[in-house]
Amino acid sequence: MPKGVGVSAGIGVGPVRRMAEPIPEPDAAGQLRGDAGSEKTRVAEAVKAVSADLKARADKARGLGRDEAAEVLEAQVLMASDPGLVDGSAAKLAAGTSAERAVFETFGTFRDMLAAAGGYMAGRVTDLDDIRDRVIAVLTGQPVPGIPESDEPFVLVAEDLAPADTAGIDADTVEAIVTVQGGPTSHTAILARTMGIPAVVAMEEADALAEGTPVLVDGTTGEVVAEPSDEDVAKARTLEAKRAEAAKAATGPAATADGERISVLANIGGPADVENAVKNGAEGVGLYRTEFLFLDRADKPSYAEQVKAYKAVADAFPGQKVVVRTLDAGADKPLPFVSTEEEPNPALGVRGLRLAFKHPELLDEQLRALAEVQSESTADLWAMAPMVADMRDTEYFVDKAREAGLKTNGIMIEVPSAALTAGHLAKVADFFSIGTNDLTQYAYASDRQVGALARYQSPWQPGVLRLIGAAADGAGAEDKVCGVCGEAAADPILACVLVGLGVKSLSMSAPAIPMVKAALALHTVEQCREAADAVLGAVSAEEAKDIARAHLPRLEELGL
Numbered sequence: 001m002p003k004g005v006g007v008s009a010g011i012g013v014g015p016v017r018r019m020a021e022p023i024p025e026p027d028a029a030g031q032l033r034g035d036a037g038s039e040k041t042r043v044a045e046a047v048k049a050v051s052a053d054l055k056a057r058a059d060k061a062r063g064l065g066r067d068e069a070a071e072v073l074e075a076q077v078l079m080a081s082d083p084g085l086v087d088g089s090a091a092k093l094a095a096g097t098s099a100e101r102a103v104f105e106t107f108g109t110f111r112d113m114l115a116a117a118g119g120y121m122a123g124r125v126t127d128l129d130d131i132r133d134r135v136i137a138v139l140t141g142q143p144v145p146g147i148p149e150s151d152e153p154f155v156l157v158a159e160d161l162a163p164a165d166t167a168g169i170d171a172d173t174v175e176a177i178v179t180v181q182g183g184p185t186s187h188t189a190i191l192a193r194t195m196g197i198p199a200v201v202a203m204e205e206a207d208a209l210a211e212g213t214p215v216l217v218d219g220t221t222g223e224v225v226a227e228p229s230d231e232d233v234a235k236a237r238t239l240e241a242k243r244a245e246a247a248k249a250a251t252g253p254a255a256t257a258d259g260e261r262i263s264v265l266a267n268i269g270g271p272a273d274v275e276n277a278v279k280n281g282a283e284g285v286g287l288y289r290t291e292f293l294f295l296d297r298a299d300k301p302s303y304a305e306q307v308k309a310y311k312a313v314a315d316a317f318p319g320q321k322v323v324v325r326t327l328d329a330g331a332d333k334p335l336p337f338v339s340t341e342e343e344p345n346p347a348l349g350v351r352g353l354r355l356a357f358k359h360p361e362l363l364d365e366q367l368r369a370l371a372e373v374q375s376e377s378t379a380d381l382w383a384m385a386p387m388v389a390d391m392r393d394t395e396y397f398v399d400k401a402r403e404a405g406l407k408t409n410g411i412m413i414e415v416p417s418a419a420l421t422a423g424h425l426a427k428v429a430d431f432f433s434i435g436t437n438d439l440t441q442y443a444y445a446s447d448r449q450v451g452a453l454a455r456y457q458s459p460w461q462p463g464v465l466r467l468i469g470a471a472a473d474g475a476g477a478e479d480k481v482c483g484v485c486g487e488a489a490a491d492p493i494l495a496c497v498l499v500g501l502g503v504k505s506l507s508m509s510a511p512a513i514p515m516v517k518a519a520l521a522l523h524t525v526e527q528c529r530e531a532a533d534a535v536l537g538a539v540s541a542e543e544a545k546d547i548a549r550a551h552l553p554r555l556e557e558l559g560l
């Protein structure tokens, strides 16, 4: 049975709808058809139609409370309303160029200007390309690229999804997502999990799935069945019902079968995610990715704006833990208000805490804002630094956070050097939180954005498991808490192994919380430890998972 990597749990059934193929570059020698005046009108109308469609999608996203998606679309509407696009095309039409080529070249001029501006502006190039392709599609009668519009539920099949594509996904009609590319920590995977849409990535065979073919997708196992029989669907539905029942029953504080408490927390990007976290039974926040407040805007958020956002999250969890990660930007997540240099290897560049060495004022202000929230809220606020590599980084952050008045100050373990020297770092940091997404990328030298490297990007890789074990041991020796806030924590089977490795808190996308609680509740710490000891001997990610299953006898009760 064809199998990819299951990255977002659940069953989806429906006909395949493929993302329309990318629009090819129009012929450079394309000649004007008809007269320049009427072709200009056609171009203007195409731009208007695209703009109206984007506006309608922005309004829909707003209505669904998906403000980030709406903002991306609204910015595109603004771009499309620049009169220079139609005027520039008109000049080329007058010179005898075809309408589609004229549009392509005019957008190209704007594209070059954006790219040359660097930083935030350069980040908008793909949004501009998207508008260009939509306009050309309208002019030439090709299917509009992007998510197919449909009122009937369907399974979305794509090569990969760009952030701009995912903004258009409607969880009510998209039954499941299957992509050829993409790893478990790719944008597609994280978004699908957050939206609760079953998803399978890194599935080569998905290329062969024809439009309209009925398929059955199991986002837990990664299996995709074409033309499933009624029996296949019924079996999958039974399994899903079993999982749903187990998840529903998993309320209350998380603990293993023998009563060891494990904190099960939510990963959030801002106050808008709080409701979903609470609904799914989060016992607090294990990772608040504050960079979303700083990205995609021309000026940095003010001190007051920061306090407001952090306080909104803290106040939602009275008496509970809220771990706030300081700005994790730079390199591939450029900030327009911070000058950064072009880097040949952005993932290995000036990102995360490293940005603060050059711009300490950003970190200082953020820490002050957090200290104010700490004093005004009853939440147990913890501050955490991203991309810490060594002792000097650790001391730098912890000293600064303490000076600002923050009480509990820890570090992310997402660089292998930090995991391997955890014993030293635990003497200074108050806690660790392992970011398995980056830890896997750095341990296996495989960029997490590159779908072709999905095989390496599994947190089940024995090398990653050993690094996690080293970090947990280092924390344990100093009596410090070690948690995991990478996507590994969202896998209920791996969650048990992590507990066996000595991890005390697990933070994940909210929809994953109930199943993780359910898996922990069925297994003792001893069983988790035995599973952990055994997986450390595995030679591959697949073998590690099989070994873990063999040591966790009650997974079957969860339909896993």
Ligand SMILES: C=C(OP(=O)(O)O)C(=O)O
Pocket: 287, 289, 328, 414, 434, 435, 436, 437, 438, 439, 485, 486, 487
């Ligand atoms: C949690 C992590 O951080 P992010 O995914 O935001 O890089 C990680 O790297 O695992």
Ligand SMILES: [Mg+2]
Pocket: 386, 414, 435, 437, 438
């Ligand atoms: Mg990270």
